[in-house]
Amino acid sequence: MWYNNILETIGNTPLVKLNTITKGVPGTILAKIETTNPGNSIKDRMAVKMIDDAERSGKLKPGGTIIEGTSGNTGMGLAMAAIVKGYKCIFTTTDKQSKEKVDALRAFGAEVIVCPTNVEPEDPRSYYSVSSRLEREVPNSWKPNQYDNLANSQAHYEQTGPEIWEQTEGKITHLVVGVGTGGTISGTGKYLKEKNPNIQIWGIDTYGSVFKKYKETGIFDKDEIYPYITEGIGEDFLPANVNFDVIDLFEKVTDKDAALMTRDIARKEGIFVGNSAGAAIGGLIQLKDKLKPEDVVVVIFHDHGSRYMGKMYNEDWLRERGFLQDEKLTAKLILAKKEAAEIVTLDATKSVLEAINTIKSMNISQIPVTQQGMIVGKIAESDILTALLENPGLKSAPISEIMTATFPFVDLNTSIDKISSLINKENSAVLVEDESGKIEIITQYDIINAISG
Template identity: 35%
Template sequence: MAVYESVTDAIGQTPLFRLTRLGEGIAAPVYAKAEFLNIGGSVKDRAARSMILAAERDGHLRPGGTIIEATSGNTGIGLTIVGRQRGYRVIACVSDRSAPEKSDILRAYGAEVVLAPTTLPAEHPDHLFNVVRRLTEEIPGAWLANQYDNPANPEAHVHTTGPEIWEQTGGRITHFVAGVGTGGTISGTGGYLKKVSGSAVTVVGADPEASTYGGGDGSPWFVESIGHFVHPETVEDLWPESYHRDVVDAFERIPDRESLLTARRLAREEGLLAGPSSGTAVAAALRVARRLGPDDLVVVLLPDSGRSYLSKLFNDDWMRAWGFLEEPRTPQDDEPTVRTVLRTHQLVTVPSDASLADALAVLRTAPGGVAPVVVARPARPYGVVAGEIVGSLSAAAVESAIAAGRARPGDPVTGELAAPLPTVGVGQPLSSAHGALGTEHDAALVLLDGRAVSLVHRAELDPAAAGGGR
């Protein structure tokens, strides 16, 4: 057994596991590289060590310095483990959309955690990336790791992950599948595998359906740490320099539900407790493998541990509340769910850049005269993402404000916004959904796969009125 002088020496050399159950009936074998077995629980340990060593070598990080990074959690954890081992202060600026477990883990390792939003225009001063730049300028001796544009990020995988996979498969690998976040993992690993194989290895990016990497509209999704989000008010959309587009041969675009349910299957059927982006990658790898034969060999990279997502992905209540889970809670459960009262007509919404006059025209067609106000986007091919609902309006309230002279028809709707309507998941029992209304609202938005698809009223959510049976 290996003996190490430091935990950082144990980064890398992660095993491959064949997916025998999820890959049942598929001719091409699919092997998963378990990066969650790195000391910090993710593939980002490799990039963290590489970036710190390069910064020390180049004189950007000196004794007593401070490491700063914008992170969804994993890179921050890796930087904290390596950085604290080497005597540095670490400040991890974490996306407010990240699972809370990641912030807890960061603090446990000794990082200072700053939460900041990412669902803002890139130019907004409070955007996560601008917060870290400001901190770097203000703190003497600070070094911004900047995994998105740091060449030491993909280089880590050129020197470690790629060679490991090539050796582990005896050079038999024909397809490499991984998610694309900063792009470092797929660019470095894929680039190495292409070079060593004479371009025989096909590199496939696993991407959330809405991510712009694979051709989506850039609206939010629910799988952390991969994909590329674009706020509609962003002036210049910059892609990471760590992502080398020429390395990726094709994309498999995976809906959130498929990603999340595949990750849950990984744990229950393969014994691999991995995060939601692993679900995205495995779902993509299985699609690829189904098109191949027994002489092919697919390797899919599992980026991080599912232990960081126990409050989300592996929490049945969370999955139901966001509309990702619909199966009965127990085999004996026959309580009606929101699905049984789901309306089939199109959801009526008001764009956030509308005038009150335009909003009234919309509201008069909405059931009950109530509708959500959503971030304005040119097109919404994937529906209304819950994260882009900014408030609600009622026809009665708007008409009252205009009649009283508090507002004019040409005024923007943003001046009259009421609180967002509560949300209920399509698979929630009616009893818990009815309770979500509280006392302030008479209607709720129904979420299917994290996106609002309909509106239901209090009477429809009353379990007694709905009767028994599913």
């Protein structure tokens, strides 16, 4: 048997029992692994449904251009379907989204416009506003508007809900979903509640989003809105696809907990998933006191970890945000173990001969070069040798004529792994600014000393 095109492989994703990360959480915890869709996310389902509906209604015409504001996954589903069906794509996204998501969209031939995150939805610079303006300006274009297009929820009512019901043989008691556009939780939840009204539908929200307070009070509180790091969930407005009547409660999860839990899912379950899965598991653990041993809980794992390699799966990124405090050596700890010594520098106007004498007298091989007190380059024994072999008369020339690019700069939280990767035959050291603003140097010897000490 074969499929006629890649779109026919969407759906029928596996349900997998979690065994380690949810230890201590009562009940059977099952993950719906949506990464097995061809676009590696649950958004493939609704992307194709929105296009099919638009074709039937005449809103999307042959050779048209699909324009959408997307955090990446919906864009991937739309781009994939567009290739099969013969459409062009222009996507707007926010500068909060991972580089991997943007690169993936461009790999599928889409044009991607990155817009600022920290603006109101109605601001003309927001990714919502820019996509709406492009729809007006680009001939024969159509904007799916995943937030308010109810084909989004309908896709999950028709597909995701029935799959979960059949896979659990109707035993599901709780559905846990990170909420962004609201399509997954509302469509799936509606189907499941029609099968059994006692099934609890839990939405996972993030701090900086309006959903939880609105559900509990009916108040849309703009003071709840502020920038957050977690991707794929939470909003600063109320999408039409969020059916608050279907959702029984919302639970907020911090950026830190969502990020660290994302990594833990990979490390403890061997399942490589994205940020919203970490938030969903984090929220489930926070709500564990509401569960009983006989409960059957399904958690949606929306997308793939490969889209977050520069973020949640990058230890330096986590450290920079204060999310990761571990025993691994950092630049700060290496400096603390290093003997106090003034960094040796040479001004760019000094002669090559003076550089040779300094290298000899200090018994060092490379020296940072300064200009008006700022480090602008470096001079190494090998640079001097190469230059003098070509032109012995350069001895009296200023070192600015033969200096090379400066040593790489790192911050105090940079890990030993990252520092080691930066030290190579071109760079025998890295530079770091300490807490007082003073520039320090870390060499390979300092790393070895820190490890052995």
